[in-house]
Amino acid sequence: MAAVIRFESLSKTYRSGDVEVHAVRDVSFEVQAGEFVAIMGASGSGKSTMMNILGCLDQPTSGRYLLDGIDVSQLGRDALADIRNQKLGFVFQGFNLLSRTSALENVELPLMYARSPQSAKELHGRALTALETVGLGGRAGHHPNQLSGGQQQRVAIARALVNEPALLLADEPTGNLDSRTSIEIMETFQTLNERGMTIVMVTHEHDIALFTKRNVVMRDGVIVSDIRVPQRSVARDELRRLDAATKTAQLAP
Amino acid sequence: MKLAATFRIALRALRRNKMRSVLTMLGIIIGVGAVIAMVGIGNGARAQVETQIASLGKNMILIFSGSTTSSGVRTGWGSAGTLKIEDAEAIAREIPTVASVSPEIRSTAQVAAGNQNWLTQLLGEGPDYFEMRQWEIAAGATFTEQEVRAASKVAVIGRTTATQLFGSADPVGQVIRVKNVPFLITGLLKPKGMSLMGSDQDDVVIVPYTTAMKRLTGDVKLRSINVQAVSAKSLPQTQQQITALLRQRHRIASGMDDDFTVRGQQEIAEMATATSKILTYLLGAIAFVSLLVGGIGIMNIMLVSVTERTREIGIRMAVGAHGRDILLQFLVEAVTLGCLGGVLGIGLGYAASEIISRLTDWPTTIPLFMVFLSFTFSAVIGIAFGLYPAWKAAALNPIDALRYE
Ligand SMILES: Nc1ncnc2c1ncn2[C@@H]1O[C@H](COP(=O)(O)OP(=O)(O)O)[C@@H](O)[C@H]1O
């Protein structure tokens, strides 16, 4: 079976004036269908740069990026937009929701730009289903400023899922969230992964990376380690343990 | 994306900044308003002038005593008193293209009937005057050639004067006193309305010019002579011949200015409409500048809007919007601004021309195609000035737009 993602000697160089920053240098790696990968590394090691290229938001300076066997580096703007719309779901650290727009409409956004037109009713139905998947069916009419950080990130995840992409990409999805909310997001990711979705996410937190199946560590734009997670954490169990601990704390005098 | 959804997004964006949107539209509103008002006023003035020209009569030439060109300064028409009865007779006799002639004397006079008094316009005219001006009689009859020759004390009065002196009673057969001279009213004229100069033509008492000279003014000079040419085609030729004849009769050496003024009907109408033309041009200039400023205003606000919403653009692109979708979104917003401004401007223009119509008594009319044209033009301005900002938004790179702070 072909890899979902295949980087071949991929590099990205930023040039600002005379200064050249080699954010990603000659990286080759593959992700197979059904994997759940965490990309780790210190700040400035090139994680976001890699994610943006993975998400077809940015183009590599050199090398090839094959997505589902298609050389994405050769595609034009509109073709890339269609790939982002159909094949990928992207979750950002800062949520990137449209403010003053309801959760439901935020989730509808990718459907509105889908090339196959749908009725408004279909749109609502699918967006609502996606919101229910992330446990926010009851908050469809809420605006982002009426939702907690965790809830906003769930809306963003619902938006990423609404076109039923094969690949979910997330750049530090828990970076702005407290630890319990982070684990809840990981629970959602684990559930999605169990259902067959390929997920690649960036995190610099080790305990978060332990919820994934594979950890790729970057330093100065190169991959320095790529290991299978030996002992995965299960988010559902972690949450139960946290609940128990809270109860004990409350019972104590 | 569907156009309906694009419109919804644009409307919502505009509603979010209500004040800003309205201020942006102001240029378009004023511009379109001025265009509509201009057309309304222009049309009204033209219609008014046309009825007034018609009310002058057909193929009329007016000869005033006094020059309009001496040392470039216009001395009042009819003030110099250089025209004589003999001039009028000579014109009638010697110029073949002249159909009829009526010498004219004009003054204001206090007239009385019973215990009613009224200050009115007194005209001394020839017997053909009423036919020349196509001024019909409502009751009674006009005075005759014999009555003119005999300088009879008969009068034909206008509707306004009749109402002032007799109320709703029939004035024909009644006697009015002008400067203590009794006149028998032989006829009542049909109303003619406002003159080109804006005076009430029906506020008038018309008597034979002979009677006016003998009994009232004691003068032998005429204020003016009304001449009717046989056809519209012969008007210029007739005017030239009148000028030549009068110069000869008045012994004016070549190179010297005329001591009279000959004006065709059309020239008089044109002079009278000069003010409304100036008003039209002024409004036209305001309209043009406003529309230009309005367009630039739209462009400015759209550029600000694109900058403000760079992240939004990034988000839309990240989830699959094509450049075309973004372009359309901002273009629709600009066009909506233009069209909305156009609609409000049309309303403003209607209101303005209605007010002016009330103030001036001009029947302002605004043709429907002008409304469509203004609306379309507003939309075009929206497109023209929205295109660059929209294109700028569409050309953004998704990742740069997302990174924008
Ligand atoms: N738009 C940019 N222009 C110039 N340099 C950049 C830009 N984005 C990132 N970089 C540089 O590239 C390197 C990698 O950045 P990034 O991929 O954001 O790292 P990480 O996400 O791992 O913190 C850093 O040195 C950063 O300064």
Ligand SMILES: [Mg+2]
């Ligand atoms: Mg980063």
